[in-house]
């Protein structure tokens with residue numbers, strides 16, 4: 001199962017990437033038994049609900065080599081770790097306000113040999129560097145999230161979308177988007193993935 005699901009939607013991944021994705025099951029099964037980084041009932045659905053969901057961002061945006069991406073509230077490394085496997089030439093800075101989750105991120109990145117991942121125990125608001133993109137999943141409402149990151153975008157980018165936020169969201173977002181008062185683009189993951197899990201899942205893009 002594992003990487004078969006990934007090959008179905010990302011047929012160009014290299015044998016090394018397949019191997020890295022395949023190892024996630026063992027690594028997260030171990031780390032999840034130490035520290036709850038993903039829902040325990042979800043561990044059997046790791047590839048669909050966490051890895052493929054994270055890679056939904058890659059269906060919207062292919063980061064050009066050298067891009068710098070901040071993952072805010074990464075928890076155990078989602079969406080940052082799957083994206084870092086898929087985009088080995090992009091730098092991913094994964095932050096979370098809970099230190100033990102960042103320990104998992106750094107252990108997983110080291111076990112997989114991902115030099116493009118840096119995990120930092122910090123609140124998003126305190127990160128001072130500039131990035132091309134901010135990615136995130138399941139952290140907070142857009143109206144609260146946007147002020148944390150709005151000053152963090154570098155001015156230029158060679159990417160296909162201007163620098164900004166790519167936020168994985170699910171359900172009816174009409175009210176949340178209205179409350180944030182932001183202009184967003186909505187990408188529906190059911191257009192890319194046929195599994196029922198993706199029926200209401202979206203990537204919300206906000207220009208930085």
Ligand SMILES: C[S@@+](CC[C@H](N)C(=O)[O-])C[C@H]1O[C@@H](n2cnc3c(N)ncnc32)[C@H](O)[C@@H]1O
Pocket residue numbers: 037038072073074075076077078079095096097098101122123124125136137138139
């Ligand atoms: C529900 S978890 C989601 C984790 C991960 N993104 C995922 O989808 O599996 C939300 C995470 O956001 C982190 N978080 C909340 N507020 C934060 C902040 N201001 N800065 C950094 N991390 C934050 C929490 O510690 C928690 O790990």
